[in-house]
Amino acid sequence: MICNFPCTQYGICCKNISHIMELQAFDLGNGVCKYLDLDSNMCKIYDDRPEICNIESMYEKHFYRFYTKEEFIRLNIESCNAMQERFGIEDRFRIK
Template sequence: MTFPCTECGACCSSIEGIDFLEEYNENGICKMLVNNRCSIYENRPLLCRINQAYEEIFSSFMSKEEFFEQNAKACNELQERLGIDLKYRVVLNQ
């Protein structure tokens, strides 16, 4: 089971206040986001790797299903706030 990211760029466009990503922050947008794509995708921070972040950090706190549910909810709320098209909404297949 992997997180069904829709590659909308919402999370990359909203990194203000995230201490772990401060070095990438440029007015709340990741400075590595180029043409709505991560220019350092293979070397992106752990926090940006949902599946790996779960395994390395969050697996001791919650189930993968719960982690994905929380991420999907936050993602969809962020997309809505940013006015991103409905076709990018994250839907979990359970």
């Protein structure tokens, strides 16, 4: 059973935010979030990150009526892996 999103910290989601309306103010202009540390792939504001960047928070506040938590996490894992594949990211970063 999956309880929380098992992020592999590649940062591909943080490098492709231009299509996310709620994150437009965070976009450096190239689709990369201004709060992503490109050396470590870590969020500089992780503890205070926007709600849309927090899978568990999004589930608890918006999606709990539509999915079980495990279903919601699984959908996000599938999306993450698909994005990594689309951008040619090494398999070692895929969520198993």
